[in-house]
Each structure stands twice: as C-alpha cells, then as structure tokens.
Amino acid sequence: MSRRLAPGGTVAFVGLLVLLLALPAVSSSYFVDFVMTRTMMLGLAAATIVFLAKYGGMISLAQLLFFGIAGFMYGNAALESGARGLNLGWDPWVAVVFALGVATAVALLLGAIASRTTGIYFLMLTLVYGVIGFFFFAQVITISGPGGVTSIAPPDLFSEPVRLYYAGVVLSALAYAGFRAIGGTPFGLALQGIRDDPVRMASLGFNVPLHRTLAFTAAAFVAAVAGLLNVWWNGQIDPASVSIGPTLVLLIIAVIGGISYFEGAWLGAFVYLLANNYMRQLPLVDRIGIREDRFNTVIGVLVLVIMVLSPEGLAGIAAKAGGSLRRTGRRSPSGPSAAAGTAGERTEQPDREPARTTGTGEPSPATPTTKGTVE
Amino acid sequence: MTSRRTASRSLVVASMLSILVLLAAACGGADTTESGTGAATTDDTAEPTDAAEPTDTAEPTDAAEPTDAAEPTDTGEDGDTAAGDDGVRLGILGECEGPFGGFHEDVVGGVVLAMVTQAGATTNSPTSALDGFSDASVAGTPIEVVGIGCGDDTPDTIIREVRRLVEQLDANVVIGPLSGDEGIAVAEYASANPEITFLSGIAGSQEPTLEVQAPNYFRFHGDGAIWNAGLGDILHNQEGWDTVAVIADDYSFGHTSAAGFIADFCGVGGEVVTRVFPPLGTTDYSSFVQQLPNPDEVDGYFWVVGGTGTQAALEAFVNSKGDLTGDQHAGNLFFNPDLASALGPGIAGAYVGGFATLPGDVQTPEIQEYLASADETWESLPGALTGNEPGDPSIAAAFGFFYGYYSAGVALVRGLEAVDGDISGGQEALQAALSELTLDLPYGQISLDENRSGIVDLGISRLVLDEETDEVVQETVAIIPQVDQSFGGTFSDSTPPPGRDFPPCEERDLPWEGNAIPVVDGVPQG
Numbered sequence: 001m002s003r004r005l006a007p008g009g010t011v012a013f014v015g016l017l018v019l020l021l022a023l024p025a026v027s028s029s030y031f032v033d034f035v036m037t038r039t040m041m042l043g044l045a046a047a048t049i050v051f052l053a054k055y056g057g058m059i060s061l062a063q064l065l066f067f068g069i070a071g072f073m074y075g076n077a078a079l080e081s082g083a084r085g086l087n088l089g090w091d092p093w094v095a096v097v098f099a100l101g102v103a104t105a106v107a108l109l110l111g112a113i114a115s116r117t118t119g120i121y122f123l124m125l126t127l128v129y130g131v132i133g134f135f136f137f138a139q140v141i142t143i144s145g146p147g148g149v150t151s152i153a154p155p156d157l158f159s160e161p162v163r164l165y166y167a168g169v170v171l172s173a174l175a176y177a178g179f180r181a182i183g184g185t186p187f188g189l190a191l192q193g194i195r196d197d198p199v200r201m202a203s204l205g206f207n208v209p210l211h212r213t214l215a216f217t218a219a220a221f222v223a224a225v226a227g228l229l230n231v232w233w234n235g236q237i238d239p240a241s242v243s244i245g246p247t248l249v250l251l252i253i254a255v256i257g258g259i260s261y262f263e264g265a266w267l268g269a270f271v272y273l274l275a276n277n278y279m280r281q282l283p284l285v286d287r288i289g290i291r292e293d294r295f296n297t298v299i300g301v302l303v304l305v306i307m308v309l310s311p312e313g314l315a316g317i318a319a320k321a322g323g324s325l326r327r328t329g330r331r332s333p334s335g336p337s338a339a340a341g342t343a344g345e346r347t348e349q350p351d352r353e354p355a356r357t358t359g360t361g362e363p364s365p366a367t368p369t370t371k372g373t374v375e
Numbered sequence: 376m377t378s379r380r381t382a383s384r385s386l387v388v389a390s391m392l393s394i395l396v397l398l399a400a401a402c403g404g405a406d407t408t409e410s411g412t413g414a415a416t417t418d419d420t421a422e423p424t425d426a427a428e429p430t431d432t433a434e435p436t437d438a439a440e441p442t443d444a445a446e447p448t449d450t451g452e453d454g455d456t457a458a459g460d461d462g463v464r465l466g467i468l469g470e471c472e473g474p475f476g477g478f479h480e481d482v483v484g485g486v487v488l489a490m491v492t493q494a495g496a497t498t499n500s501p502t503s504a505l506d507g508f509s510d511a512s513v514a515g516t517p518i519e520v521v522g523i524g525c526g527d528d529t530p531d532t533i534i535r536e537v538r539r540l541v542e543q544l545d546a547n548v549v550i551g552p553l554s555g556d557e558g559i560a561v562a563e564y565a566s567a568n569p570e571i572t573f574l575s576g577i578a579g580s581q582e583p584t585l586e587v588q589a590p591n592y593f594r595f596h597g598d599g600a601i602w603n604a605g606l607g608d609i610l611h612n613q614e615g616w617d618t619v620a621v622i623a624d625d626y627s628f629g630h631t632s633a634a635g636f637i638a639d640f641c642g643v644g645g646e647v648v649t650r651v652f653p654p655l656g657t658t659d660y661s662s663f664v665q666q667l668p669n670p671d672e673v674d675g676y677f678w679v680v681g682g683t684g685t686q687a688a689l690e691a692f693v694n695s696k697g698d699l700t701g702d703q704h705a706g707n708l709f710f711n712p713d714l715a716s717a718l719g720p721g722i723a724g725a726y727v728g729g730f731a732t733l734p735g736d737v738q739t740p741e742i743q744e745y746l747a748s749a750d751e752t753w754e755s756l757p758g759a760l761t762g763n764e765p766g767d768p769s770i771a772a773a774f775g776f777f778y779g780y781y782s783a784g785v786a787l788v789r790g791l792e793a794v795d796g797d798i799s800g801g802q803e804a805l806q807a808a809l810s811e812l813t814l815d816l817p818y819g820q821i822s823l824d825e826n827r828s829g830i831v832d833l834g835i836s837r838l839v840l841d842e843e844t845d846e847v848v849q850e851t852v853a854i855i856p857q858v859d860q861s862f863g864g865t866f867s868d869s870t871p872p873p874g875r876d877f878p879p880c881e882e883r884d885l886p887w888e889g890n891a892i893p894v895v896d897g898v899p900q901g
Contacts, residue, residue, distance in 0.1 A: 030543045034535075084872065139625070139654070141874060146626040146655070147556050147580075148530065150563055236560060240529035277539065 020169045024162045033161045035273050037233055040168025042253055042273070043266030044175055044226035048219035049254040050265050051179045055188055056215045057118070057195035059259075062110065062126035063223045064250050065133040066103045068242030070224035071231035072137060073099035075149035084141060085149045092155035100224050107220030108213065115212035118198070130247045138239035148238020152231050161233075168229055172266060175222050179262050182218075191215055252303055258313025267314050275299060462517035463791070463798060466524060466540030467780075468551020468561065468576060473527035475553055477759035478776045480504055482576055483523060484749075484756055484768070485777040486550050489784025492748050494518055501754040502765060513788050516796030521546050526553060530560035537564055541571055547798065548572045550783045553776065555580030555599065555628050565589040570801040572809070574786055577731060577779025579628060581860055584828035586868050591802070593809050595782040595821050596731050596775075597831045598860050599628050600635030600873065603707055603728040605835055605855030607640025608888050610705060610726060616640075616674040618648045620667045622688065623679035625652035625875070632679045632707045634873030636728070638865040640677075641880035643888055648673055652875050657684060660691035670696055670703060678706040685709045686717050693718070701725040701838060708775075712838060715847035723840040723847050729833030731775030731782075732818045734849045736897035737834065745817035746772055782816055789814060819854075826868075830859045834894070853891040854899055 024032050045067050052058040076086040077095035090098065114125050137144040158164045182188040191211050193201045198208045231237050240246075249272070257268025276295060310317045467486050471479040484504035490496035496511035496518070498504070511518040521544040524536030533552050537560075540546040549571060552561050558578025565573040566589035573592045575583065579599035583592055610616040619640060623633035629652065637647050653663040660680070667676065680688040685706070693699060701724025710727040733742070749756075749772035757763045758771030771777045786809060791798070793808035813822040819832030835853045840846075860866060863885045871877045892901040 034538065034542070135654075145874070147559065147582075147872070150530075150559060234531065234534060235563060236530055236534070238530050238556065241531050246531075277543075 017169070017173055021166065024165065029161065032165050033233075035270070035277055037161065037165040037168050037229075038273050039266060039270045040165065040172045041226050041229045041233065042250065042269035043257075044168070044172050044229070045223050046250055046254040046257065046269055047172075047175055047179060047262055047265035048223045048226075049251060050257075050259055050262055051182075051222075052215060052219050053254075053259050054262075055183060055191045055195060056212060058114075058212065058216070059123050059251075060126045060216070060219070061123060061247055061251060062107075062114075062129040062133075063219065064242055064247045065130045066107055066220040066223040067227035067230065067250075068133060068137070068237065069103040069106055070099040070227035071152075071237040071241070072144055072149060073102045074228055074231055075152045075237060076143050079149065079152065082149070082151065084145050084147065085143060092153075096155070096228060099228060100221065103224035103227070104217060104221045107217045107224075111213040111216030111220070112209070114216060115209040127244075127247075130242065131244065134239050134243045137242065144237075144239060146239060148236055148241070150236040152235055152237070154232030158232055164229065164233055171225055171229070175225075176262050176266075179222075187211070187214070252299060254313075255303055256306055256313055258310075258315035258317075260312055261315035261319070264313045264315035271302075271314065272299065275302070462512070462519065462796075463787070464521045464545055464547045465518055465787075466522050466537070466544065466546030466549045466551075467520060468524040468526055468533060468537060468540070468549060468553070468557070470528065470553040471525040472532075473529065475528055475776075477763055478553065479525075480756060480763070481758045481760075481771045481774065481777040482551070482553055482780045483507075484753075484758065484771055485576075485780030485782075486784040488749055488752055488768075488772065488777075489781045489788065490518060491752050493785055493788040498752055502756070504753070504756060512796075513791035514794075514796030516791055516798065518787075518791075524551065526551070526557055528554045528557065530556050533557040534560050534564060537561055541568065546571070547802070548574070548787060550574045550780060550787070551576040552578050554578055555631065558583040558594075559587065562587040562589050562592045565592040572787075572802050572806055574783035574809075575779075576783060577776050579631065581631060581866060582872060584824075584826040585860055585866060586872070588826050588868065590827070591806050592827060593783075593786065593806075593823065594828045595786045595812075595814060595823070596779045596829045597729075597833060597858065598635075598828070599631035599707075600638065600862065600866065601829075601831060601858050601860055602730050602833055603632060603635035604639055604833065604858040604862070604885075605853065605887055605891050606636055606705060606726060606728050607638075607645055608643045608885070608891065609835060609853060610675060611640060611643045611645040612889075614675075614702070614726075616645060618646050618674045619677055620649040620651070620673050620675075621647055621677045621679070622651045622653070622663065622667060624655045624681055624684065626655040627872075629655070629679050629681070630873040630875065632728070633677070634866075634878055635862070636677050636679075636705075636707070637880060638862045638878050638883070639885065641878075642863065642865070642883040642885045644882055645880075647880045650875065653680070653684075653688070658687060660684070660688040661695060664688065664691040664695045667692075667696070670700070675703045675705060678704065678710065680706075681709045686714055689714065689718055689722070710838065712847045712849050715838070720840050720845075720847055723838050725838045726852075727836045727838065727849065729835055729855070731831075732773055732778045733834040733854070734836045734851045735773060736849070737851050737894060737899070738897055739817070741817040778818065782814065782821065785816065786812060786814060820857075824859050824861075826860075828860050830857050832856050833858060835891070851894040851897060853893055855887050855891050858887055 020036070023036060045063055048063045049060055052060050074095050077088045077090045077098045078092050079085055079087050080089035081087055110129055114122055114129075117125050138146050154164065158167060183192070190201065190206050194206065194208050194211050202208050253268040253272050254265055255268070256271055257264025257266065275298065279295065279298060306313055310320065312319070467483055469479045469483050470476055480503065487496070487498060487504045487508050490508045490511040491498060494511040494513050496508035498506070498508050500506035505523065507520045522540050524533070524540055526533045526536055537549060540549060549561070552558055553576050555578050558575055558580050559582045561573060561578070562583035565571065566587055569591050571591060573589070575592065575594040575596065577596055579602070581598050581600060584594050610619070621633050621637060623629040633650070641647060649666065649668055651663050651666045653660055657663070678685065678688065689699065699718060699721035701722050704722070705726040707728040708730040710725055714722050746769035749768040753768045755765035756768040756771050757765050758777070760766070760770050760774055772781070789812055790805050790809040793812070794804040798805050810823060810827055813820060821829050821831050824830055833855050834851045835855060836849050836851045838847050839850045841848045863883050865878050865883060892899050894900065
C-alpha cells in the first residue's frame with residue numbers, strides 16, 4: 001500500500017507547511033522563537049520515539065541522550081576557548097558532522113545491546129542509558145562537568161533566530177516525510193513484521209536484532225539533529241539537560257500527541273510548550289492553584305486525561321473525531337449503507353498501528369498480519 | 376480503508392493547521408523587544424561552574440506569580456519620568472522548584488523589602504512576598520514587577536525564564552538568579568542583551584563576573600570561594616592546623632567552596648593532604664570517608680558536603696574514624712547547630728565559613744533596624760527557615776538568600792538615585808552608576824571590583840556549647856573585611872574554574888591575612 005497522503009491530506013500538509021513558513025511575518029518573534037522553534041526541536045526528537053514505537057514496538061527513553069550527545073559534542077568541537085570542554089575550535093560544520101557521527105556511533109553500539117531486549121526490558125535498558133549519560137557528562141569534566149558547556153554559538157547561517165526556526169520547520173518536514181516513507185520500504189515492512197512477531201520473522205530469515213539496531217540508530221541520528229538545533233537555540237548544554245526529568249518530558253510529549261502518530265510528536269510538543277509558556281498568564285489561574293510550580297501537576301493531569309479518553313493522544317482524538325463526522329455524514333442519507341460503513345470502520349480498528357505499538361513489542365492478538373499494519 | 380486512514384491523518388494535519396492559525400492570530404503583532412538569544416551572540420569567554428549553596432532544608436513553597444504586582448505610579452502633571460518610557464519593569468528570577476525551591480518566598484521577599492524600605496513601596500499582601508508590591512518609585516521613575524521567574528537550579532530552565540521575563544514580559548531590569556550554574560547562564564544572556572541591567576540574586580559561582588564579565592551584570596554579594604576566606608588563616612595561624620583533608624561535593628559549588636578554603640589555607644602556609652569528592656546526592660559516605668586519613672594522621676578536616684549529606688557524611692565519619700572532636704573539624708556554610716541534634720555536642724568547636732549575612736549573635740543597630748523593617752513589612756512570611764509555614768519575616772531576612780536579593784534591590788534603588796531615575800539610552804548611565812556604587816548595608820559595606828563582583832565583609836563563626844542551655848549554638852569569632860574574588864591572584868579569567876585539582880596548594884600573599892577583626896560576644900573588636 002502506498003504511504004502517500006490522500007489528496008486532501010497533501011493539501012493540508014502543504015497548507016500547514018506554508019503557514020509555518022509564513023508564521024514569522026504574522027506572529028511575534030517571541031512566539032516564533034520560544035514556542036514554534038522549540039516545537040520543531042522537541043517534536044523532531046519526540047518523533048523518533050514515535051518512529052521506534054510505531055514501527056518497531058520499542059518505547060525508548062534514550063532519545064534525549066542522543067539529543068544531548070550531539071549538543072555536547074558540537075560544543076566541545078566548535079568552541080575555541082574556555083575552561084571546560086575540549087575546545088577543539090573546529091569549523092562549525094565540521095563540528096556538526098562530528099556531533100552527528102558520535103551520536104550515531106554511540107547509538108549503534110547501544111542499540112546493538114538493546115536490540116536483544118523487548119518490551120519493558122527495552123524500556124528499562126534505555127532508561128539506564130539515559131542515566132549513564134547524565135552521570136557521564138556530570139562526572140567527566142574533560143568534556144562537560146556539572147556546569148556543562150556554555151557560550152555555544154550556532155554556525156553563522158543560523159545566527160538569526162528566525163533562520164533556526166526555518167531550519168526546524170524544514171528538518172521536521174523532512175523527518176516526517178522520511179519516517180512515513182520508511183514504513184513502506186522493505187526495511188520498514190520487515191521492522192513492522194518484527195514488531196508483530198519477531199519469532200516468525202526470524203524463522204523467515206530476517207535478522208531481528210540487526211533491524212532493531214538499525215532502527216534505533218536511525219532514530220538516534222534524527223534525535224541528534226534535534227539536539228543540534230537545541231544547543232544552537234539554547235547556547236549551552238549541561239548534564240541536567242539530559243537528566244531523567246527532561247527524558248520523561250520527551251516521552252510525555254509523544255504520549256500527549258499520540259505515540260502512534262508522527263503528527264502527534266509535534267502536536268504534543270506544541271501543546272506542552274503552549275502550556276509551559278502561557279498557562280500561568282491565563283486570568284485567575286493562580287486563584288485556583290495553578291501556578292508555575294504546579295506546571296508539572298497540570299501536565300500530569302493532562303496526560304492522565306488523555307490516556308483515559310484516548311490512549312492514542314490528541315492526534316488519535318482528532319482522527320476519531322474525523323471518523324465520527326464521516327460516519328454521521330454517511331448515515332444521514334442512507335441508513336443501510338451507513339451501517340455497513342460503521343461495520344467497516346469497526347473491522348478496520350484492529351489494523352490501526354497505534355494500539356499495538358504501545359505494547360511490549362510482542363505479537364498482539366489484535367494484529368492479524370503485518371500487511372494490515374503497514375497499509 | 377487506506378483512504379479513510381489518510382483522510383483521518385489529513386484531519387490531524389488540518390487540526391494542527393487550525394490551531395496554528397488561531398494562535399498566530401492571537402499572538403500576532405509587532406515585537407516589543409529586540410532582545411537576542413544568548414546562543415546567537417554570546418562571547419566565547421566563559422565556562423560553567425558552580426551550582427548554588429546552602430542548606431537544602433526546605434520543601435518547595437507554594438510559589439506564585441505576583442498578582443499584577445505594581446502598576447506604574449502616577450508621575451503627575453509633567454507625566455514623563457526621567458526614563459522617558461514606562462520606568463523600571465522589574466523581573467525577579469526566583470526558585471520555585473528544585474533543591475532550593477523552598478526559598479522562593481525568601482528571595483522575592485528580599486526584593487520586596489528593598490522596594491518597601493528604599494523606594495516607598497507598599498506590599499500587596501501582609502503574609503506573602505509573592506504578591507509583589509505597589510507604588511515603588513525612585514526619582515520619579517516608577518518600578519513595577521512584570522513577572523517572577525521560576526528556576527529549578529538548572530541553567531536550561533533559568534535561561535527560558537529570563538527570556539520569558541525579558542522577551543515576553545518586557546522586563547528591563549532583572550534581579551536574580553539564586554544558584555551558581557544559573558548565574559553563569561544568566562550572565563551569558565546578559566552579555567547578549569546589554570540594554571538590560573542584571574543584578575545577581577545570590578548566585579555563588581565565580582564565572583559570571585570572573586569569566587563572562589558582562590558589563591551589565593552586577594553582583595552585590597560574594598561567591599562560594601569568598602565565603603570561606605579567612606577560615607584557613609584562623610585554622611592555621613590560631614588553631615595550629617598544618618595539614619587538612621578536604622571532602623567536598625563533586626559539583627560546581629562544592630568545588631568552588633572548597634577552592635576558597637584551599638586557596639586560603641594553603642596561601643597562609645597550610646597543606647591539603649587529601650581531597651575527596653563524593654558525587655552529589657550520595658547517601659552512603661562510608662567509602663569516601665574511608666579515603667580520608669585517620670584523625671591521628673591529619674590536623675583537621677574541612678567539609679563541603681551540603682544538604683542532608685552533611686549529617687550523613689559526619690555520621691559515616693563517626694562510624695569509621697571514631698567520635699567527633701569538634702576542634703578537628705571545620706565546614707562551609709552547611710555546618711550549623713542543627714547538626715548537634717543528630718551528632719551530639721561533640722560537634723562543638725567546629726569552625727564554620729561565612730555567607731552573605733552574619734550569625735545571629737552579631738546584632739548591630741543597623742542589623743536590628745533591618746530585621747525590624749522586615750517584621751514591619753509583613754505580618755508573617757512562609758520562608759524556608761520556618762518550613763514554609765508562616766513565621767517571623769525577620770527569620771527569613773536574616774538568612775543569606777533573602778539578603779542577597781535585598782542587596783540587589785537596594786543597589787537598584789541607589790543606582791536610580793545616582794542617575795536621577797534616568798534609564799534611557801540603553802541604561803548606560805544606570806549601569807555606570809551601579810559600577811561605582813558602594814553600599815552601606817546592614818551586614819557590612821559592599822563595593823564592586825573591576826568585574827562588577829562584590830567586595831564584601833564576611834563572618835567566620837564557630838559552633839560552641841552554650842553552658843546555660845547545654846545546647847550547641849553558632850558564635851561569630853571574626854569578621855574578614857573586604858574580600859574580593861581574586862584571592863590575591865589565585866583566581867582570574869585566565870585560570871581554570873575551581874575543580875578537583877584546582878587550585879593547587881600554594882603559599883601566596885592574601886590581602887586579608889592577619890586582618891581578621893575579632894568578634895567577642897557578638898561585638899566586633901575593631
């Protein structure tokens with residue numbers, strides 16, 4: 001089946017892209033720089049969680065580590081002077097290649113180990129990766145130390161904040177299209193087969209650990225790209241940037257948006273950042289106990305509500321709403337056909353990718369075949 | 376089926392589109408500030424360091440944004456202030472989360488008290504500083520709080536918060552932050568935004584002033600190293616310590632605090648024989664204490680283990696090395712009389728480094744007036760030292776966090792007075808005036824060095840056994856006058872930041888050696 005968007009979807013996607021590109025002209029720079037640029041960065045990173053969960057059935061908590069490794073490596077390579085870090089003073093673009101290379105190589109190594117595990121064990125192992133990364137950068141003062149690396153400037157091309165925003169938009173669009181395209185490739189199809197029934201895929205001759213490792217590495221590469229955007233935006237990175245708190249925030253973003261929808265990664269980041277930036281300015285919210293130090297509580301409640309209402313997140317809610325509207329539209333002109341349509345929708349439900357990807361990576365009884373999951 | 380699914384996907388994309396359109400409309404409009412990002416324009420001069428300081432005794436407060444703090448005051452018929460704009464739009468970088476989250480009320484309280492006592496403001500609440508103040512003005516220039524930032528002891532968060540204050544809420548003066556690593560990040564941001572004036576709250580790292588040297592970043596308090604100045608001199612020359620073992624938290628503030636002691640102790644001729652750095656957050660210190668020499672192999676121990684770790688580390692010492700003999704121990708500001716409740720009176724005799732304020736036994740008229748002004752300003756404050764329950768405001772005011780922010784607030788008022796309220800022209804006049812200020816504050820005089828860092832007086836104290844109550848109390852033994860952050864050249868912008876191996880143990884002339892002012896029964900003898 002084709003992974004291409006339907007004509008309506010293409011129009012919406014292009015429309016969204018045009019709007020995003022035109023946004024700096026119609027919106028405040030604070031909104032663009034503080035909300036939208038970060039939406040692109042965090043959405044890009046969260047999309048890698050979605051990618052691994054959706055196609056590989058792997059919920060990874062290590063994505064922020066690769067996000068951070070890229071930042072630390074860029075800072076060490078690009079800075080010319082300073083009391084901490086390697087201060088290699090390389091050309092910024094060489095530093096970019098170096099940062100992406102190191103992050104990807106580390107991911108290949110860690111992925112090779114993690115690929116032997118599934119489900120909760122994979123989750124815990126990637127959490128351990130994140131914790132090791134935090135302590136590594138906190139303790140090894142040669143490349144970071146507890147205070148991190150500061151005064152990191154982006155390449156001249158991105159010296160203007162709005163250019164960084166555009167870079168985020170373009171890279172997000174590429175990642176979105178790329179991740180969707182991978183789903184239709186032989187590699188993507190095999191990966192989804194491995195997600196649904198690794199034993200059967202192994203018996204068919206597929207190298208299960210290798211596929212998982214390569215998926216993990218590809219996701220880490222994209223997370224590293226997001227990490228570069230982040231360190232250019234933030235100007236500094238320290239071990240707390242990759243600690244357990246931000247690690248969970250990234251997962252929460254993916255969950256809010258819908259861990260089975262690539263769109264959900266950016267949607268989740270957008271909602272998270274909106275709440276983070278504007279919640280405390282809403283009239284009278286402080287009078288009902290919603291203040292800046294309650295932000296995590298509010299986000300926690302939001303996640304809880306979303307999980308109860310729709311385990312597929314906001315994107316899932318939107319998709320369901322769309323399905324309901326269509327069914328209503330069909331039902332009104334012709335009762336019997338509408339009923340058939342509803343039945344058709346019902347039978348289609350098990351085919352949806354989301355429900356399975358939040359599982360353990362083991363075959364789901366609701367997933368009859370790989371074919372069904374890849375459209 | 377594919378078409379249905381892709382149609383659903385289209386709906387998702389369309390939903391995002393709609394949300395964006397609505398928000399773009401809501402947030403549209405021209406920019407009100409031109410502030411750049413730190414990332415784009417900062418100099419490659421600084422390195423990180425130091426996290427923050429003290430006791431970690433409190434739980435986070437119920438912090439809050441000020442409720443529309445103050446409105447600009449009516450400037451009368453001639454309306455325009457000397458500033459020629461809206462006056463001072465003050466942002467306060469507090470700390471409502473993280474290990475120092477309990478001090479949010481305290482630090483905001485420091486700024487509010489300064490505005491009340493120095494700029495004619497009135498508080499908006501008799502029981503909380505977080506509601507801000509009203510009607511503050513200096514030389515006709517109104518001062519209003521536009522927002523209170525919520526830090527969590529991490530540079531990432533504080534950068535987002537300071538950018539929110541400046542770029543979204545249009546703050547043109549910022550007071551804060553609290554902790555050392557945050558201070559470095561804010562100083563970097565300051566260097567990229569020279570038209571905004573930044574006054575450090577109580578961030579104890581060296582780098583904001585020693586390395587970053589942003590011309591618009593002012594620190595009217597000391598740093599983690601300064602707060603241990605003079606301690607080595609007393610221990611070596613008065614108590615006869617020739618050798619010492621140092622155990623310090625392995626993070627920025629631990630390094631900096633230990634560095635101040637090492638520079639001082641070695642500078643006057645002592646020798647540091649062992650340096651041990653347990654990771655921050657250690658709960659079982661037994662393996663680290665084992666690395667320390669035995670009590671008969673060294674003259675003393677210097678402890679820079681903060682928070683709940685102080686007691687845990689000393690208990691590990693008791694288990695490993697035998698009973699505490701206070702005369703053989705010293706600590707930075709983490710040492711306090713509360714340790715005796717868990718460790719017994721054996722801790723009596725230990726020396727304690729200084730902080731922004733002096734221990735409570737020193738009561739000059741200026742200090743009494745300052746503390747009384749806090750009690751007059753609020754009925755109660757839920758500060759960290761009262762467990763974030765309502766307590767006497769003077770209890771909060773006597774602690775360094777509150778006082779550091781108070782000092783910054785007073786400095787802002789004095790600076791505005793010096794320029795007759797003129798904050799026009801990128802605040803150049805105000806910043807020049809701040810650089811030249813010498814503040815006569817309740818706990819001593821503070822002036823700035825060439826990097827705009829405080830040259831301060833600090834008090835060295837000792838835990839002693841009160842014979843009447845049989846309790847361990849803290850007693851000031853000396854005041855070290857006019858300490859600057861260079862330590863006679865030990866620290867400069869060309870030296871590494873304090874670390875596990877820096878500074879080395881070298882004898883050096885220290886400006887304050889032998890100049891300690893003895894304090895007897897709370898009265899300075901000079």
